[in-house]
Amino acid sequence: MILIKELSKQFGATRVLDHLSLEAPSGQRIALVGSNGAGKTSLFRSLLGEYSYHGSISIDGLDPRRDRARLLRMIGFVPQIAPRLETPTGAFIRYVAEVSGASVEEIEGVAKSLGLDVAAVRNRAFVRLSGGMKQKLLIALALGRPTGLLILDEPTANLDPAARAVFYDLLAARGRHTAMIISSHRIDEIAPLVDRVVELDRGRIVLDDTVTDAGALGSSFLVEVETNRVEASFARAAGEWGLTQFEGHRWRGAIAGPDRLRFLGFVARHAGLLSGVELREADRESVNADTLSA
Numbered sequence: 001m002i003l004i005k006e007l008s009k010q011f012g013a014t015r016v017l018d019h020l021s022l023e024a025p026s027g028q029r030i031a032l033v034g035s036n037g038a039g040k041t042s043l044f045r046s047l048l049g050e051y052s053y054h055g056s057i058s059i060d061g062l063d064p065r066r067d068r069a070r071l072l073r074m075i076g077f078v079p080q081i082a083p084r085l086e087t088p089t090g091a092f093i094r095y096v097a098e099v100s101g102a103s104v105e106e107i108e109g110v111a112k113s114l115g116l117d118v119a120a121v122r123n124r125a126f127v128r129l130s131g132g133m134k135q136k137l138l139i140a141l142a143l144g145r146p147t148g149l150l151i152l153d154e155p156t157a158n159l160d161p162a163a164r165a166v167f168y169d170l171l172a173a174r175g176r177h178t179a180m181i182i183s184s185h186r187i188d189e190i191a192p193l194v195d196r197v198v199e200l201d202r203g204r205i206v207l208d209d210t211v212t213d214a215g216a217l218g219s220s221f222l223v224e225v226e227t228n229r230v231e232a233s234f235a236r237a238a239g240e241w242g243l244t245q246f247e248g249h250r251w252r253g254a255i256a257g258p259d260r261l262r263f264l265g266f267v268a269r270h271a272g273l274l275s276g277v278e279l280r281e282a283d284r285e286s287v288n289a290d291t292l293s294a
């Protein structure tokens, strides 16, 4: 469904996407991760036809630059930064519903499930909503329409925990025919939803991990983590992951295959503490032997 070949984007002398190639079949759910400035938003803006670029992009056979209007009707997009629209919220919803073939009721229903009562803000300019309200409405506009592709750029950054939980439930409930690309700094939250993790660094793909059922579900991983000091919060969390402490600052244990991305999210959140991480696929016997010897 998505075919990106040798995509490069430059702002002045700065190259922000660097010969990036990616192929995503229909219905795939991808987490796009990477540090600030890695190029995630630039990739999204290119997919949406907003940026010119070198290389080629095809989404369901459409070219984002040439077929932009058609493509935008097909894609549910949640931007990282809300547009500064003076349009009243109610009129904004009606406009999006009309161009995307959605129903206003459906959009407002999604907004309501996220905790946003549209009736109370219908006449308020979109730009005057709070950050969280804007994000809830943008999510409702993306999810409350018929679409086979969702592009979600840090969609939960401004959401309270209750709305975040509802949002993830809504995504999980979408049928397998909806493809998604979600950028987030919270890989632990999105890992259970996706079947592929793509990491960008300086405009290049540095990790591309497909979680296949066959590969991940039955497998186990031996992990060993070394920290540069002992910290109570890390020790507690490591204990919850079933890791055992040994030789002072080192922990080891076994992680089930489907948990490996969530585990990496846990490790990433303690990056400042780490001096070494090892994750090794293992068969059941060696997991038992290693865990016992720990």
Ligand SMILES: Nc1ncnc2c1ncn2[C@@H]1O[C@H](COP(=O)(O)OP(=O)(O)OP(=O)(O)O)[C@@H](O)[C@H]1O
Pocket (backbone or CB within 6 Å): 011, 016, 034, 035, 036, 037, 038, 039, 040, 041, 042, 043, 080
């Ligand atoms: N319009 C622009 N003009 C100049 N440089 C830009 C522009 N937009 C983005 N950049 C630069 O492109 C690089 C990639 O930015 P981008 O927003 O794609 O990163 P990101 O991975 O989404 O980061 P974040 O996690 O902080 O949102 C950064 O160095 C940024 O400064």
